[in-house]
Amino acid sequence: xxxxxxxxxxxxxxxxxxxxxxxxxxxxxxxxxxxxxxxxxxxxxxxxxxxxxxxxxxxxxxxxxxxxxxxxxxxxxxxxxxxxxxxxxxxxxxxxxxxxxxxxxxxxxxxxxxxxxxxxxxxxxxxxxxxxxxxxxxxxxxxxxxxxxxxxxxxxxxxxxxxxxxxxxxxxxxxxxxxxxxxxxxxxxxxxxxxxxxxxxxxxxxxxxxxxxxxxxxxxxxxxxxxxxxxxxxxxxxxxxxxxxxxxxxxxxxxxxxxxxxxxxxxxxxxxxxxxxxxxxxxxxxxxxxxxxxxxxxxxxxxxxxxxxxxxxxxxxxxxxxxxxxxxxxxxxxxxxxxxxxxxxxxxxxxxxxxxxxxxxxxxxxxxxxxxxxxxxxxx
Amino acid sequence: xxxxxxxxxxxxxxxxxxxxxxxxxxxxxxxxxxxxxxxxxxxxxxxxxxxxxxxxxxxxxxxxxxxxxxxxxxxxxxxxxxxxxxxxxxxxxxxxxxxxxxxxxxxxxxxxxxxxxxxxxxxxxxxxxxxxxxxxxxxxxxxxxxxxxxxxxxxxxxxxxxxxxxxxxxxxxxxxxxxxxxxxxxxxxxxxxxxxxxxxxxxxxxxxxxxxxxxxxxxxxxxxxxxxxxxxxxxxxxxxxxxxxxxxxxxxxxxxxxxxxxxxxxxxxxxxxxxxxxxxxxxxxxxxxxxxxxxxxxxxxxxxxxxxxxxxxxxxxxxxxxx
Numbered sequence: 001x002x003x004x005x006x007x008x009x010x011x012x013x014x015x016x017x018x019x020x021x022x023x024x025x026x027x028x029x030x031x032x033x034x035x036x037x038x039x040x041x042x043x044x045x046x047x048x049x050x051x052x053x054x055x056x057x058x059x060x061x062x063x064x065x066x067x068x069x070x071x072x073x074x075x076x077x078x079x080x081x082x083x084x085x086x087x088x089x090x091x092x093x094x095x096x097x098x099x100x101x102x103x104x105x106x107x108x109x110x111x112x113x114x115x116x117x118x119x120x121x122x123x124x125x126x127x128x129x130x131x132x133x134x135x136x137x138x139x140x141x142x143x144x145x146x147x148x149x150x151x152x153x154x155x156x157x158x159x160x161x162x163x164x165x166x167x168x169x170x171x172x173x174x175x176x177x178x179x180x181x182x183x184x185x186x187x188x189x190x191x192x193x194x195x196x197x198x199x200x201x202x203x204x205x206x207x208x209x210x211x212x213x214x215x216x217x218x219x220x221x222x223x224x225x226x227x228x229x230x231x232x233x234x235x236x237x238x239x240x241x242x243x244x245x246x247x248x249x250x251x252x253x254x255x256x257x258x259x260x261x262x263x264x265x266x267x268x269x270x271x272x273x274x275x276x277x278x279x280x281x282x283x284x285x286x287x288x289x290x291x292x293x294x295x296x297x298x299x300x301x302x303x304x305x306x307x308x309x310x311x312x313x314x315x316x317x318x319x320x321x322x323x324x325x326x327x328x329x330x331x332x333x334x335x336x337x338x339x340x341x342x343x344x345x346x347x348x349x350x351x352x353x354x355x356x357x358x359x360x361x362x363x364x365x366x367x368x369x370x371x372x373x374x375x376x377x378x379x380x
Numbered sequence: 381x382x383x384x385x386x387x388x389x390x391x392x393x394x395x396x397x398x399x400x401x402x403x404x405x406x407x408x409x410x411x412x413x414x415x416x417x418x419x420x421x422x423x424x425x426x427x428x429x430x431x432x433x434x435x436x437x438x439x440x441x442x443x444x445x446x447x448x449x450x451x452x453x454x455x456x457x458x459x460x461x462x463x464x465x466x467x468x469x470x471x472x473x474x475x476x477x478x479x480x481x482x483x484x485x486x487x488x489x490x491x492x493x494x495x496x497x498x499x500x501x502x503x504x505x506x507x508x509x510x511x512x513x514x515x516x517x518x519x520x521x522x523x524x525x526x527x528x529x530x531x532x533x534x535x536x537x538x539x540x541x542x543x544x545x546x547x548x549x550x551x552x553x554x555x556x557x558x559x560x561x562x563x564x565x566x567x568x569x570x571x572x573x574x575x576x577x578x579x580x581x582x583x584x585x586x587x588x589x590x591x592x593x594x595x596x597x598x599x600x601x602x603x604x605x606x607x608x609x610x611x612x613x614x615x616x617x618x619x620x621x622x623x624x625x626x627x628x629x630x631x632x633x634x635x636x637x638x639x640x641x642x643x644x645x646x647x648x649x650x651x652x653x654x655x656x657x658x659x660x661x662x663x664x665x666x667x668x669x670x671x672x673x674x675x676x677x678x679x680x681x682x683x684x685x686x687x688x689x690x691x692x693x694x695x696x697x698x699x700x701x702x703x
Contacts, residue, residue, distance in 0.1 A: 001567075002605050005612040008697075016697070029690070083693045257693075264689040271685030274678055281681030282632070282673075285610070285625035287696045292609040310605075317602045367591075374594035377574045377601055 002310055006296040012076055019080040022053060027086060033344065034085020036351055037255035042089035042166055047121035056095050057119030060103050064115035071301040079250040085258050089163065094118045098125040098171060101242045105230030126164045128172035128192065128216065129239065131157060136368050138239065139183040143174040143218065145190060151224040154190065157217050164214040165201050167194055173239050176232055187235035191227040208354035246363040248297040248311030253290050253318035255359055256326045259352050262345040263329055270332060279328040290318050309376030316369040319359040326352050390438045393422055394445040403658050406448035407527035411496040416449045424451065428458020436560040436615040443564025446658035448528065450493045452557040457501040460508040462547035468497040473554060473669060475502045483537040484511055494531030495519045499541065508546040511538055526661040554670035555627040556618055562630040562666050563611035566604040566637055569659035573600055573641045596640040603633035619700025624680040631673035634663035
């Protein structure tokens with residue numbers, strides 16, 4: 001069995017209830033425009049209030065400002081935030097992946113420097129992996145760090161960097177050495193200040209017209225030795241581990257959930273008919289079961305396992321579901337959505353249609369995920 | 381017995397017993413005394429006395445080995461009567477029976493192994509009626525997609541052995557048994573298909589090395605895992621939400637996973653000489669039994685819509701506690 005059965009404990013259900021109460025008070029339905037899953041807007045003040053409740057950096061150690069809680073606790077909080085459409089943009093990357101990888105691979109100094117402000121919801125991170133010639137094939141990165149007195153000088157170009165213009169730092173995967181035999185050797189991760197001299201951020205308009213995407217050009221950017229994350233040359237293994245944090249969580253099935261919820265709110269009469277009931281029933285059944293699989297992944301992480309095959313299976317399936325759900329909804333209604341449409345449902349649908357292609361690409365394309373999963377199926 | 385011991389015991393027993401030849405022979409003969417006797421001797425015939433989750437876990441193992449015996453029937457009959465039924469028993473999923481003055485008239489339809497079992501349970505106006513097959517006026521053999529008997533039993537003023545208010549809903553609990561069987565069969569089919577793709581060589585390589593084939597393998601693994609998660613959820617909390625969701629997913633996956641598995645197997649899967657059909661044909665049959673994916677999705681969608689938008693997500697996390 002690939003996925004062990006998983007349910008929430010009473011304590012975890014209590015946490016779920018607390019988060020629901022918090023959100024109902026902080027962001028009452030109808031008083032804000034919800035976002036679509038992890039693509040929701042940034043709100044520094046909201047992130048700070050979450051931190052005040054102890055809901056950022058939950059699984060990080062107390063001595064660095066974290067809360068020593070479990071991956072499942074973080075799952076419970078994240079799930080509620082996303083399904084509510086809460087503005088998670090400011091802390092999202094730092095809370096999900098940068099905090100955990102700094103905690104795992106970083107030096108004591110790095111942990112003391114970065115983890116407490118991440119847990120307070122202050123520092124925001126972006127992801128510096130992709131390049132024009134290195135999308136799915138990350139080992140092809142060309143950004144190069146050259147050793148100099150006291151550190152490294154970095155040159156190269158990162159693209160499709162979400163939120164770079166509004167974030168404080170990003171973790172850059174770059175080449176620090178060459179190896180004829182092994183492309184995966186000689187890669188390293190550096191923590192780079194996005195306000196560094198020599199660093200230029202240029203917006204790349206996203207499908208929806210938003211300017212969340214960026215190109216980040218680095219031209220002889222100096223990065224001191226103390227900001228090398230983990231081992232020089234250990235970047236590939238670390239990056240793979242980082243990607244595992246990106247996969248299998250609630251953000252992979254909740255990107256279009258709110259469109260469905262708003263459709264029920266906006267057009268209840270639609271569900272007197274069988275086509276809408278069928279689509280809703282199918283969607284709800286899938287959400288219910290995929291959630292159980294995803295929870296099982298979080299339990300495996302808490303048990304110290306490395307569920308990379310399971311995460312890939314979940315992400316590949318769930319992101320296709322996010323797109324399918326949107327199609328099913330559009331088959332039920334006759335509406336070409338407008339950006340500034342009258343109803344919240346119409347505005348959400350507009351955003352969802354224009355961001356849907358990213359669901360099966362970001363964090364590893366479905367083709368890559370299938371390959372990762374297929375290799376692990378022998379142990380089925 | 382703990383759930384693990386129970387399931388592990390069933391797995392060893394059925395792996396040894398349900399060989400390709402035995403399952404093949406069961407289809408030809410319409411009954412497998414070998415398999416049933418092994419199961420009954422080990423005490424699995426009285427599954428209804430176990431907690432539902434344990435009983436369903438054993439049923440999953442039966443699906444995983446395509447066990448050609450009415451084990452799900454024994455469980456369902458016991459649930460309907462409120463206690464395990466002694467001997468061999470099947471449940472009529474449909475009937476046009478009437479019960480008047482203690483006399484049973486009409487037909488029990490699509491009865492699994494109806495010709496071979498000793499008793500049949502049918503639900504007539506909310507009453508679970510237990511009747512001896514020997515008291516039927518006529519037994520007409522019918523066969524389903526899987527080559528399993530689904531017989532018609534006609535009664536003319538038969539006297540039931542027992543009649544009492546049905547202790548559970550026939551459609552829901554029947555669906556729950558099929559969810560367990562489908563989940564097990566998907567697991568068995570996934571394992572068989574992954575192994576085959578690793579062994580079968582074409583163009584000088586195992587076909588599992590081809591991305592186009594890998595895609596099918598991943599689809600099957602996802603279907604099997606999704607249904608396993610659903611089956612587990614419904615077994616733990618067998619409420620209306622969980623059963624509807626699980627059967628909708630199980631029936632839907634039965635279609636998509638068999639298609640992928642057959643495609644991977646190519647011509648090998650088209651013969652009865654190879655084991656795949658023991659899974660795929662049962663999946664096609666169980667898909668329809670006790671409500672197909674459309675029936676249950678529509679049922680679930682109606683219930684969830686009636687509960688309203690604010691309760692949609694709580695329903696997804698807590699199921700029948702909310703809806």
